[in-house]
Amino acid sequence: MKELAHQEHAAHRILGLVPTMGALHEGHLSLIKRARQDCTSVAASIFVNPKQFGPAEDFAKYPRAQQTDTEKLAALGIQCVFIPEPAEMYPQDYSTYVNVDGISERLEGRTRPGHFRGVSTVVLKLLQIVQPQFAYFGRKDAQQAAIISRMAHDLNLDAEIVVCPIVREADGLAMSSRNVYLNPADRQAATVLHRALQAVQNELHKGTRDALQLQFAMRRVLEQEPRAKIDYAEIVDARTFEPVTHVARSSYALLAAKFGETRLLDNLLIEFNPGNTNEPRIEL
Numbered sequence: 184m185k186e187l188a189h190q191e192h193a194a195h196r197i198l199g200l201v202p203t204m205g206a207l208h209e210g211h212l213s214l215i216k217r218a219r220q221d222c223t224s225v226a227a228s229i230f231v232n233p234k235q236f237g238p239a240e241d242f243a244k245y246p247r248a249q250q251t252d253t254e255k256l257a258a259l260g261i262q263c264v265f266i267p268e269p270a271e272m273y274p275q276d277y278s279t280y281v282n283v284d285g286i287s288e289r290l291e292g293r294t295r296p297g298h299f300r301g302v303s304t305v306v307l308k309l310l311q312i313v314q315p316q317f318a319y320f321g322r323k324d325a326q327q328a329a330i331i332s333r334m335a336h337d338l339n340l341d342a343e344i345v346v347c348p349i350v351r352e353a354d355g356l357a358m359s360s361r362n363v364y365l366n367p368a369d370r371q372a373a374t375v376l377h378r379a380l381q382a383v384q385n386e387l388h389k390g391t392r393d394a395l396q397l398q399f400a401m402r403r404v405l406e407q408e409p410r411a412k413i414d415y416a417e418i419v420d421a422r423t424f425e426p427v428t429h430v431a432r433s434s435y436a437l438l439a440a441k442f443g444e445t446r447l448l449d450n451l452l453i454e455f456n457p458g459n460t461n462e463p464r465i466e467l
Protein backbone atom coordinates (compact mmCIF):
# COMPACT_ATOMS: atom_id res chain seq x y z
CA MET A 184 0.00 0.00 0.00
CA LYS A 185 2.82 2.38 0.87
CA GLU A 186 4.57 1.69 -2.43
CA LEU A 187 1.40 2.28 -4.38
CA ALA A 188 0.77 5.51 -2.46
CA HIS A 189 4.32 6.67 -3.29
CA GLN A 190 3.67 5.97 -6.98
CA GLU A 191 0.43 7.97 -6.87
CA HIS A 192 2.22 10.90 -5.22
CA ALA A 193 5.13 10.69 -7.69
CA ALA A 194 2.60 10.87 -10.52
CA HIS A 195 1.12 14.03 -8.88
CA ARG A 196 -2.26 12.37 -8.40
CA ILE A 197 -4.58 13.68 -5.73
CA LEU A 198 -5.11 10.71 -3.46
CA GLY A 199 -8.27 10.26 -1.38
CA LEU A 200 -8.80 7.63 1.32
CA VAL A 201 -12.11 6.20 2.48
CA PRO A 202 -11.48 4.14 5.64
CA THR A 203 -14.19 1.52 6.31
CA MET A 204 -14.81 -1.63 8.30
CA GLY A 205 -16.50 -3.20 5.28
CA ALA A 206 -20.12 -4.47 5.02
CA LEU A 207 -20.49 -1.57 2.65
CA HIS A 208 -23.85 0.16 2.19
CA GLU A 209 -24.99 3.24 0.27
CA GLY A 210 -23.56 5.48 3.01
CA HIS A 211 -20.04 4.16 2.37
CA LEU A 212 -20.58 4.31 -1.38
CA SER A 213 -21.57 7.99 -1.10
CA LEU A 214 -18.14 8.63 0.49
CA ILE A 215 -16.43 6.87 -2.39
CA LYS A 216 -18.45 8.88 -4.92
CA ARG A 217 -17.52 12.12 -3.18
CA ALA A 218 -13.85 11.08 -3.10
CA ARG A 219 -13.98 10.30 -6.80
CA GLN A 220 -15.24 13.83 -7.48
CA ASP A 221 -12.47 15.47 -5.44
CA CYS A 222 -9.49 13.22 -6.20
CA THR A 223 -7.72 11.69 -9.17
CA SER A 224 -7.04 8.47 -7.30
CA VAL A 225 -9.15 6.85 -4.57
CA ALA A 226 -8.22 4.13 -2.07
CA ALA A 227 -10.68 2.46 0.29
CA SER A 228 -9.57 0.44 3.27
CA ILE A 229 -11.50 -2.46 4.77
CA PHE A 230 -10.37 -3.35 8.27
CA VAL A 231 -12.55 -4.46 11.18
CA ASN A 232 -10.41 -2.81 13.81
CA PRO A 233 -10.25 -4.97 16.96
CA LYS A 234 -8.94 -2.05 19.05
CA GLN A 235 -12.20 -0.12 18.84
CA PHE A 236 -14.42 -2.93 20.18
CA GLY A 237 -14.91 -3.45 23.91
CA PRO A 238 -14.65 -7.01 25.34
CA ALA A 239 -18.46 -7.38 25.44
CA GLU A 240 -19.02 -5.85 21.98
CA ASP A 241 -19.71 -7.39 18.59
CA PHE A 242 -16.19 -7.73 17.09
CA ALA A 243 -16.57 -11.47 16.33
CA LYS A 244 -20.01 -11.15 14.78
CA TYR A 245 -19.48 -7.77 13.04
CA PRO A 246 -20.72 -8.31 9.45
CA ARG A 247 -17.93 -9.25 7.04
CA ALA A 248 -18.60 -9.27 3.29
CA GLN A 249 -15.23 -8.96 1.58
CA GLN A 250 -16.28 -10.46 -1.74
CA THR A 251 -19.36 -8.27 -2.27
CA ASP A 252 -17.53 -5.25 -0.83
CA THR A 253 -14.71 -5.52 -3.36
CA GLU A 254 -17.26 -5.99 -6.15
CA LYS A 255 -19.10 -2.83 -5.09
CA LEU A 256 -15.84 -0.90 -4.94
CA ALA A 257 -14.70 -2.20 -8.32
CA ALA A 258 -18.03 -1.13 -9.82
CA LEU A 259 -17.30 2.42 -8.64
CA GLY A 260 -13.96 2.31 -10.45
CA ILE A 261 -11.65 3.09 -7.55
CA GLN A 262 -7.91 2.59 -7.89
CA CYS A 263 -7.13 0.55 -4.78
CA VAL A 264 -8.67 -1.47 -1.94
CA PHE A 265 -6.42 -1.91 1.08
CA ILE A 266 -7.33 -4.91 3.26
CA PRO A 267 -4.65 -5.34 5.93
CA GLU A 268 -4.49 -8.31 8.31
CA PRO A 269 -4.92 -7.61 12.06
CA ALA A 270 -1.42 -9.02 12.74
CA GLU A 271 0.04 -6.62 10.18
CA MET A 272 -1.66 -3.62 11.77
CA TYR A 273 -1.05 -4.75 15.34
CA PRO A 274 1.92 -7.11 15.64
CA GLN A 275 2.54 -8.80 19.03
CA ASP A 276 4.74 -5.97 20.31
CA TYR A 277 2.35 -3.19 19.25
CA SER A 278 2.26 -0.49 21.95
CA THR A 279 1.45 2.98 20.52
CA TYR A 280 -1.99 4.58 20.89
CA VAL A 281 -3.50 7.98 20.18
CA ASN A 282 -6.12 9.56 22.42
CA VAL A 283 -7.95 12.79 21.70
CA ASP A 284 -8.60 13.89 25.29
CA GLY A 285 -11.90 15.30 26.53
CA ILE A 286 -14.18 14.80 23.57
CA SER A 287 -13.35 11.04 23.46
CA GLU A 288 -14.69 10.51 26.97
CA ARG A 289 -18.13 12.04 26.37
CA LEU A 290 -21.36 10.42 25.04
CA GLU A 291 -20.21 7.43 22.95
CA GLY A 292 -16.97 7.36 24.92
CA ARG A 293 -18.89 7.11 28.20
CA THR A 294 -20.82 4.05 27.00
CA ARG A 295 -17.87 2.56 25.08
CA PRO A 296 -14.69 3.27 27.08
CA GLY A 297 -11.57 3.01 24.90
CA HIS A 298 -13.57 2.99 21.67
CA PHE A 299 -12.30 6.31 20.35
CA ARG A 300 -8.72 5.52 21.37
CA GLY A 301 -9.00 2.52 19.06
CA VAL A 302 -10.59 4.61 16.29
CA SER A 303 -8.02 7.44 16.50
CA THR A 304 -5.15 4.95 16.54
CA VAL A 305 -6.28 3.01 13.49
CA VAL A 306 -7.19 6.12 11.51
CA LEU A 307 -3.81 7.69 12.23
CA LYS A 308 -2.10 4.47 11.11
CA LEU A 309 -4.17 4.39 7.89
CA LEU A 310 -3.39 8.05 7.19
CA GLN A 311 0.32 7.36 7.78
CA ILE A 312 0.31 4.38 5.44
CA VAL A 313 -1.72 5.94 2.61
CA GLN A 314 -0.71 9.62 3.05
CA PRO A 315 -3.87 10.86 1.30
CA GLN A 316 -4.59 14.53 0.64
CA PHE A 317 -8.23 13.92 1.62
CA ALA A 318 -9.90 11.38 3.92
CA TYR A 319 -13.66 10.85 4.03
CA PHE A 320 -15.94 10.02 6.96
CA GLY A 321 -19.72 9.86 7.39
CA ARG A 322 -21.59 12.32 9.60
CA LYS A 323 -23.72 9.53 11.09
CA ASP A 324 -20.79 8.97 13.46
CA ALA A 325 -20.56 12.68 14.23
CA GLN A 326 -18.45 12.35 17.36
CA GLN A 327 -15.98 10.09 15.55
CA ALA A 328 -15.72 12.62 12.71
CA ALA A 329 -15.11 15.46 15.18
CA ILE A 330 -12.43 13.45 17.01
CA ILE A 331 -10.64 12.59 13.78
CA SER A 332 -10.80 16.22 12.61
CA ARG A 333 -9.36 17.34 15.94
CA MET A 334 -6.59 14.73 15.78
CA ALA A 335 -5.67 15.82 12.24
CA HIS A 336 -5.55 19.43 13.38
CA ASP A 337 -3.65 18.81 16.64
CA LEU A 338 -1.08 16.49 15.04
CA ASN A 339 -0.57 18.73 11.97
CA LEU A 340 -1.55 15.94 9.59
CA ASP A 341 -1.53 16.77 5.89
CA ALA A 342 -4.82 15.05 5.13
CA GLU A 343 -7.93 17.20 4.98
CA ILE A 344 -10.79 15.46 6.80
CA VAL A 345 -14.02 15.62 4.81
CA VAL A 346 -17.28 14.85 6.63
CA CYS A 347 -20.11 13.75 4.33
CA PRO A 348 -23.91 13.77 4.84
CA ILE A 349 -25.88 10.91 6.37
CA VAL A 350 -27.50 8.57 3.84
CA ARG A 351 -30.92 7.32 4.91
CA GLU A 352 -33.28 4.49 3.97
CA ALA A 353 -36.59 5.54 2.39
CA ASP A 354 -38.25 5.55 5.84
CA GLY A 355 -35.54 7.78 7.35
CA LEU A 356 -33.40 5.19 9.17
CA ALA A 357 -29.74 6.21 8.89
CA MET A 358 -27.72 3.60 6.99
CA SER A 359 -25.42 1.56 9.20
CA SER A 360 -23.67 -1.79 8.83
CA ARG A 361 -25.32 -2.77 12.12
CA ASN A 362 -28.87 -2.37 10.71
CA VAL A 363 -28.60 -5.99 9.46
CA TYR A 364 -28.77 -7.16 13.09
CA LEU A 365 -32.30 -5.75 13.54
CA ASN A 366 -35.24 -8.16 13.54
CA PRO A 367 -38.31 -6.91 11.59
CA ALA A 368 -40.02 -5.43 14.68
CA ASP A 369 -36.88 -3.58 15.81
CA ARG A 370 -36.15 -2.45 12.24
CA GLN A 371 -39.61 -0.86 12.16
CA ALA A 372 -39.22 0.61 15.66
CA ALA A 373 -35.81 2.12 14.79
CA THR A 374 -37.45 4.69 12.51
CA VAL A 375 -38.34 6.50 15.75
CA LEU A 376 -34.79 7.98 15.76
CA HIS A 377 -35.44 9.90 12.56
CA ARG A 378 -38.87 11.00 13.80
CA ALA A 379 -37.35 12.27 17.05
CA LEU A 380 -34.87 14.37 15.06
CA GLN A 381 -37.68 15.66 12.85
CA ALA A 382 -39.39 16.85 16.05
CA VAL A 383 -36.24 18.87 16.86
CA GLN A 384 -36.22 20.24 13.32
CA ASN A 385 -39.86 21.38 13.72
CA GLU A 386 -39.09 23.06 17.06
CA LEU A 387 -36.12 24.87 15.50
CA HIS A 388 -38.31 26.07 12.64
CA LYS A 389 -40.77 27.41 15.25
CA GLY A 390 -37.91 29.41 16.75
CA THR A 391 -37.08 27.27 19.80
CA ARG A 392 -33.41 27.64 20.78
CA ASP A 393 -33.60 26.40 24.36
CA ALA A 394 -31.67 23.10 24.47
CA LEU A 395 -33.86 21.59 27.20
CA GLN A 396 -36.99 22.19 25.15
CA LEU A 397 -35.34 20.65 22.10
CA GLN A 398 -34.29 17.67 24.19
CA PHE A 399 -37.84 17.22 25.49
CA ALA A 400 -39.10 17.26 21.92
CA MET A 401 -36.78 14.35 21.05
CA ARG A 402 -37.54 12.39 24.19
CA ARG A 403 -41.31 12.81 23.81
CA VAL A 404 -41.12 11.00 20.46
CA LEU A 405 -38.58 8.38 21.60
CA GLU A 406 -40.58 7.49 24.69
CA GLN A 407 -43.57 6.57 22.53
CA GLU A 408 -41.56 3.63 21.19
CA PRO A 409 -41.30 0.91 23.87
CA ARG A 410 -38.67 -1.07 21.90
CA ALA A 411 -36.21 1.84 22.06
CA LYS A 412 -33.85 1.85 25.10
CA ILE A 413 -32.49 5.40 25.05
CA ASP A 414 -28.81 5.82 25.91
CA TYR A 415 -28.69 9.58 25.30
CA ALA A 416 -30.65 12.32 23.55
CA GLU A 417 -28.66 15.52 23.85
CA ILE A 418 -27.94 18.89 22.28
CA VAL A 419 -24.19 19.49 22.14
CA ASP A 420 -21.65 21.90 20.72
CA ALA A 421 -20.55 20.58 17.31
CA ARG A 422 -16.84 21.02 18.05
CA THR A 423 -16.44 20.08 21.72
CA PHE A 424 -19.47 17.81 22.14
CA GLU A 425 -20.17 19.50 25.47
CA PRO A 426 -23.84 20.11 26.30
CA VAL A 427 -25.23 23.54 25.37
CA THR A 428 -28.11 25.32 27.10
CA HIS A 429 -29.00 27.54 24.17
CA VAL A 430 -28.49 26.82 20.48
CA ALA A 431 -26.69 29.80 18.95
CA ARG A 432 -23.71 28.21 17.19
CA SER A 433 -23.02 24.96 15.35
CA SER A 434 -24.57 22.17 17.39
CA TYR A 435 -25.76 18.61 17.09
CA ALA A 436 -28.92 16.95 18.31
CA LEU A 437 -27.48 13.51 19.07
CA LEU A 438 -29.25 10.23 19.71
CA ALA A 439 -28.16 6.77 20.74
CA ALA A 440 -30.59 3.98 21.53
CA LYS A 441 -30.68 0.20 21.66
CA PHE A 442 -33.21 -1.90 19.82
CA GLY A 443 -32.81 -5.44 21.18
CA GLU A 444 -29.04 -5.89 21.31
CA THR A 445 -28.36 -3.40 18.50
CA ARG A 446 -27.18 0.07 19.40
CA LEU A 447 -27.93 2.73 16.78
CA LEU A 448 -26.87 6.37 16.44
CA ASP A 449 -28.37 9.28 14.60
CA ASN A 450 -28.03 13.06 14.62
CA LEU A 451 -29.12 16.36 13.20
CA LEU A 452 -26.65 19.14 12.47
CA ILE A 453 -27.62 22.74 13.23
CA GLU A 454 -25.42 25.40 11.63
CA PHE A 455 -25.61 29.19 11.58
CA ASN A 456 -24.25 31.64 9.07
CA PRO A 457 -21.91 34.03 10.89
CA GLY A 458 -23.88 36.93 12.33
CA ASN A 459 -27.29 35.30 11.77
CA THR A 460 -28.60 33.29 14.71
CA ASN A 461 -32.19 33.47 13.46
CA GLU A 462 -32.08 31.13 10.53
CA PRO A 463 -30.13 27.95 11.21
CA ARG A 464 -29.26 25.57 8.41
CA ILE A 465 -30.48 22.15 9.48
CA GLU A 466 -29.04 18.94 8.06
CA LEU A 467 -30.85 15.76 8.81
Ligand code: PAF
Nearest residue numbers: 202203204232302305324
Ligand atom coordinates in the same frame (compact mmCIF):
# COMPACT_ATOMS: atom_id res chain seq x y z
O1 PAF B 1 -16.53 4.32 10.95
C1 PAF B 1 -15.87 3.27 10.78
O2 PAF B 1 -16.22 2.42 9.96
C2 PAF B 1 -14.63 3.03 11.62
O3 PAF B 1 -14.77 3.54 12.90
C3 PAF B 1 -13.34 3.56 10.94
C4 PAF B 1 -13.37 5.06 10.80
C5 PAF B 1 -13.16 2.91 9.58
C6 PAF B 1 -12.13 3.20 11.81
O4 PAF B 1 -12.03 1.83 12.02
